[in-house]
Amino acid sequence: MQFGSDDLAKYTFLPQAGDFIRSQGISISDLASNDYQKVVKRAEQRVLEAMKDAKISQDISDREIEIMSFPVALMLVKSTNLEHVMSRFALAEAIRVEQFLKRERNGKIIEELFKTSLGLELEHNYQNPSLPDFKIPLEEYLRRASEFHKTEWKLVNRLVGEGKVFLIQDDLIRLIREEIRIMIMARLKEIKVSKLPENLQEVVKEIIRAAPPPPQSPYTIIHIAPENYPPCVRKALDMLDKGENVPHYGRFLMATYLLSVGKSVDDIVALFPKAPDFKQNVTRYQVEHLAGLKGGRTRYRVPSCNTLQTHQFCFMDPIKCYQITSPLQYPSRKSPELAKASADKNSKSTRAKSSSTQTKERSKRDWTKTRRR
Amino acid sequence: MDENSTQIVRRYFKEYYFRHGTQIKSPSDIGSREFGYLPFGAMMVRHLSFKDIGALRAMLVREVPAGAYCSNSLYVDPTAEMHLKGWKKAELIFDIDADALKQPCKKVHDIWLCKSCGRKEFGLRPDICRSCKSNRLLELPWACPMCLDAAKKETFRLLDFLEFDLGIAPVETKVYFSGNAGYHINVEKSAYETLDTHGRAEIADYLSGRGLTPSIFASQRLLPTDPGWRGRLARYIRDLPEDDQTFNSGSQFENRLSELANEFSKKQIESFMNRFLSENAVRIDSMVTTDVHRIFRMPETLNNKTGLVKRECGNNLAEFDPLSEAVALKDEEQKAQVFVDMCPKIELGGRSYGPFKSETLELPLYIGVYIASKGAGKFVSGKGEEIAAQTKGLGNQ
Numbered sequence: 001m002q003f004g005s006d007d008l009a010k011y012t013f014l015p016q017a018g019d020f021i022r023s024q025g026i027s028i029s030d031l032a033s034n035d036y037q038k039v040v041k042r043a044e045q046r047v048l049e050a051m052k053d054a055k056i057s058q059d060i061s062d063r064e065i066e067i068m069s070f071p072v073a074l075m076l077v078k079s080t081n082l083e084h085v086m087s088r089f090a091l092a093e094a095i096r097v098e099q100f101l102k103r104e105r106n107g108k109i110i111e112e113l114f115k116t117s118l119g120l121e122l123e124h125n126y127q128n129p130s131l132p133d134f135k136i137p138l139e140e141y142l143r144r145a146s147e148f149h150k151t152e153w154k155l156v157n158r159l160v161g162e163g164k165v166f167l168i169q170d171d172l173i174r175l176i177r178e179e180i181r182i183m184i185m186a187r188l189k190e191i192k193v194s195k196l197p198e199n200l201q202e203v204v205k206e207i208i209r210a211a212p213p214p215p216q217s218p219y220t221i222i223h224i225a226p227e228n229y230p231p232c233v234r235k236a237l238d239m240l241d242k243g244e245n246v247p248h249y250g251r252f253l254m255a256t257y258l259l260s261v262g263k264s265v266d267d268i269v270a271l272f273p274k275a276p277d278f279k280q281n282v283t284r285y286q287v288e289h290l291a292g293l294k295g296g297r298t299r300y301r302v303p304s305c306n307t308l309q310t311h312q313f314c315f316m317d318p319i320k321c322y323q324i325t326s327p328l329q330y331p332s333r334k335s336p337e338l339a340k341a342s343a344d345k346n347s348k349s350t351r352a353k354s355s356s357t358q359t360k361e362r363s364k365r366d367w368t369k370t371r372r373r
Numbered sequence: 374m375d376e377n378s379t380q381i382v383r384r385y386f387k388e389y390y391f392r393h394g395t396q397i398k399s400p401s402d403i404g405s406r407e408f409g410y411l412p413f414g415a416m417m418v419r420h421l422s423f424k425d426i427g428a429l430r431a432m433l434v435r436e437v438p439a440g441a442y443c444s445n446s447l448y449v450d451p452t453a454e455m456h457l458k459g460w461k462k463a464e465l466i467f468d469i470d471a472d473a474l475k476q477p478c479k480k481v482h483d484i485w486l487c488k489s490c491g492r493k494e495f496g497l498r499p500d501i502c503r504s505c506k507s508n509r510l511l512e513l514p515w516a517c518p519m520c521l522d523a524a525k526k527e528t529f530r531l532l533d534f535l536e537f538d539l540g541i542a543p544v545e546t547k548v549y550f551s552g553n554a555g556y557h558i559n560v561e562k563s564a565y566e567t568l569d570t571h572g573r574a575e576i577a578d579y580l581s582g583r584g585l586t587p588s589i590f591a592s593q594r595l596l597p598t599d600p601g602w603r604g605r606l607a608r609y610i611r612d613l614p615e616d617d618q619t620f621n622s623g624s625q626f627e628n629r630l631s632e633l634a635n636e637f638s639k640k641q642i643e644s645f646m647n648r649f650l651s652e653n654a655v656r657i658d659s660m661v662t663t664d665v666h667r668i669f670r671m672p673e674t675l676n677n678k679t680g681l682v683k684r685e686c687g688n689n690l691a692e693f694d695p696l697s698e699a700v701a702l703k704d705e706e707q708k709a710q711v712f713v714d715m716c717p718k719i720e721l722g723g724r725s726y727g728p729f730k731s732e733t734l735e736l737p738l739y740i741g742v743y744i745a746s747k748g749a750g751k752f753v754s755g756k757g758e759e760i761a762a763q764t765k766g767l768g769n770q
Contacts, residue, residue, distance in 0.1 A: 130594060130596060130599075131599070131600075137564060138539065138540070138564070138565075139564045139565050139567075139568055139572070142568060142571075142572035142575050142576070143568070143572060145575075146569075146571040146572055146574075146575060151584055151586055152586070154575065154578060154579075154584045155575040155576065155578065155579040156575075156578055156579045156582060156583065156584050156585045156602065157584065157585060157586050157589070158601070159599065159600055159601050159603055160538050160539075160579065160600060160601035160602075161537070161538060161540075161600025161601055161604075162537065162538075162540040162600070163538075163539055163540020163541070163564065164540065166600070305456075307570070307571070323454075323456070
């Protein structure tokens, strides 16, 4: 199907929007000319809004400018060479798309957009007005919805028939927001930007000035030595440190892990302010929920290594993660290399071992035992 | 099981694999599957691979295991340690266990045993032993034709969900009698093969109605033609008999819905929901469905808990009689002396035996194997070799 310029202005990430720009035959050097000043201005606005407010305005009255400013914004963001700027921009663009999609009245557009951009076969339910408007394959629903913990997302509370799940538009769009973010992020990683004209270089500098700085170090507020944290937890902390958007499972892992090693809810909430979508009260509620203080009063367990692998949040260290099944077992006690290293160390230091080192090692072991209980 | 009985049961198994091993079919993509077997009196052997079904059949005749298992998952390297196997996908599997259905006949045929004083009695396990007041009580469940019928009904209920809710073509679904007390259902091809354990857990919860919120009951938009649980609920409300005590508003569907939405208290809705679920949800063992690293008993192999075959039920599940069609070697002439400690009435191979208590009897060998495998008796010492000699053409191993 053909997208109109109205659609391309809303969904600027569509490949068809790229075709439109190509048809105009513009080169990067053209962006220095006065003819494209409005485009550059809007691109700058998109990025600055994302940096300052974590969302992007939705005025599409000048469609051509809206369409053309998106790739220019991508170039500007890419040129900052800062991961947390890219991440913040991708999330804000995803939220912009999400808002347009939730208001989209043309079912065919949604169907086509899902198919071409997400590879997801969506069906519009035209036959039965008493049922929700869309259906998606059940397995595709499960792959996405198992990330959500609210009971309304459980399959049992959904309308299911012949291997399809019926969804109202809002739920359908909520289900794929993360994918749009990932798609825009992937686009950012993929593009290569040659030297920008001077006026754009100035804009890039302005963006860097406006971007929230990455926090100094998240580890300073942690009482247990961070080197004892498994690589997956460290990765999540590191991403937060850089102001990147940590995927759902990363946040879930980090919070449950820190809770289980004795961190307080306050300690954990204090790690989040740099997250692009940070809202103090929401984060607090979520962490309290995981701690079993809110909602179903179940204290959530740290996800297993298997689960983390399933959710692509495993950053295995082949030696220290050897044969462990949970991040709580890190560092591995089964690893032959670690056992050997520890035996060598013990035999060398038997005579000269200071009492402080002994205490330190004992406390490390005791801690491991406590965690496992 | 005592040594003599183990020897006889093992020989019975060997004869079955020798004579009927060719019935064991190759699972699809055999080279990508993990196999395992449980030797008599030893620990499970896992992480095996067979390049073809011939090699597997040869192993069965050579090793004569008490149980033979195959993964429903496919791996890059099935012989590697679990985390290095490289999981590719897994068939969707379900286990329906008659014991979990808690049929009323359980109190007639189940046995409990006190591990402290040795008291053994028919009936449901009490909280404490009636003699010594110990709470170390063991349950020995049996499955009678009634229990197995209930499991079959549950299987039909599952098949309905699989076809109409999950959209799985019936031709892809195979049903097996487990060889003991229930049914195994295996979906050979579906869109769900690459689902992880969380996705499978959602399917298991869906089938068992776990997590269903009562808000569904307060909806006046329910229609019998609706898909999924909503349609099931609407049809259930519509089809309850006119004199059902739940509703005061008569048999009209719309009136009942309105009464449910407007007049039922929270407590009444909850109790109605429990009733609805107990009559409509499928009671499956969700551990089996969600575990993608499991090895599952192979079809046409013997179940060590009974000596019966895990048998495919074919196209006519309604007519399938597990207790006669799953007997491995039905030879009424081949007899054995069996001391039966305690066992309820057994219906096997189209005939019934017992109940027995502390008596020595001459019974067909397959009945003896069943009793010994259930742990309800043993072959009388000295007869093992004799029975061994009766089996044709086999070595004395």
